[in-house]
Amino acid sequence: MVRAPKFWQVPWLPCANNGYLTSEKYPELADVTVDSLFDAEGRNWDGKVLNDLCNERDKTLIYQVPIPMRSKNDSCYWLPENKGKVSNFLWRVARDVLPTAVGLITKQVAIPATCTWCHTYAEDAAHILFKCCFAQELWESTGLGNIVFAGSVDTTTEVLKWVFTTARTDQCALVGLFCWGLWSRRNKWVWKRINMSIFGVKTVALNMLADWNQAQTIAVKSSDKTITRNSSWCKPP
Ligand SMILES: [Zn+2]
Numbered sequence: 001m002v003r004a005p006k007f008w009q010v011p012w013l014p015c016a017n018n019g020y021l022t023s024e025k026y027p028e029l030a031d032v033t034v035d036s037l038f039d040a041e042g043r044n045w046d047g048k049v050l051n052d053l054c055n056e057r058d059k060t061l062i063y064q065v066p067i068p069m070r071s072k073n074d075s076c077y078w079l080p081e082n083k084g085k086v087s088n089f090l091w092r093v094a095r096d097v098l099p100t101a102v103g104l105i106t107k108q109v110a111i112p113a114t115c116t117w118c119h120t121y122a123e124d125a126a127h128i129l130f131k132c133c134f135a136q137e138l139w140e141s142t143g144l145g146n147i148v149f150a151g152s153v154d155t156t157t158e159v160l161k162w163v164f165t166t167a168r169t170d171q172c173a174l175v176g177l178f179c180w181g182l183w184s185r186r187n188k189w190v191w192k193r194i195n196m197s198i199f200g201v202k203t204v205a206l207n208m209l210a211d212w213n214q215a216q217t218i219a220v221k222s223s224d225k226t227i228t229r230n231s232s233w234c235k236p237p
Contacts (some may be wrong), residue, residue: 143176
């Protein structure tokens with residue numbers, strides 16, 4: 001069994017001239033593996049994901065790559081149980097497709113656009129994760145504010161591109177985790193009126209970091225040898 005290649009980092013496409021993807025590369029997806037492009041059953045390429053991530057040239061080539069028939073155990077080998085929770089979330093942040101109030105309104109859902117926390121500004125992803133008073137307080141308390149707010153915060157895509165091209169790897173991981181924590185906290189507030197404190201959001205995010213680190217280093221026995229699992233991104237629901 002071979003470990004799934006990272007789809008932006010190896011020349012896995014059936015093209016003699018250039019086996020690399022030529023689609024736009026998102027830094028936050030640099031470690032995403034090829035198997036993340038499979039559908040839920042792992043038997044076919046996921047057309048929706050390919051449409052989102054790949055240009056026509058890449059899609060045409062990818063569809064020519066046969067997916068090996070794999071047993072469930074093989075799938076587990078490639079796709080650990082706690083796969084890509086944060087990476088999946090970051091993918092949605094980078095694509096600016098989080099179901100915020102503004103996002104839902106653009107899909108004809110009739111709801112108020114205003115943030116239910118500060119009651120002042122429209123609730124888009126950049127507001128929830130970076131501009132709302134709660135988010136600003138959190139970033140400043142984590143010491144990451146000077147990184148996050150050094151570039152434009154107009155859109156989440158701009159922020160992530162800035163962070164992932166200028167910050168250290170450990171800082172990028174923390175930014176991703178705190179974004180995830182802020183979004184989780186937002187959902188608890190919007191849907192259940194549970195008010196998590198800044199300390200609470202930090203704790204959840206740092207626990208996630210511990211899980212993430214564990215997922216990176218869990219050694220699983222496969223046949224007669226020990227291998228290391230990779231976390232992998234999976235498409236959003
Ligand atoms: Zn707000």
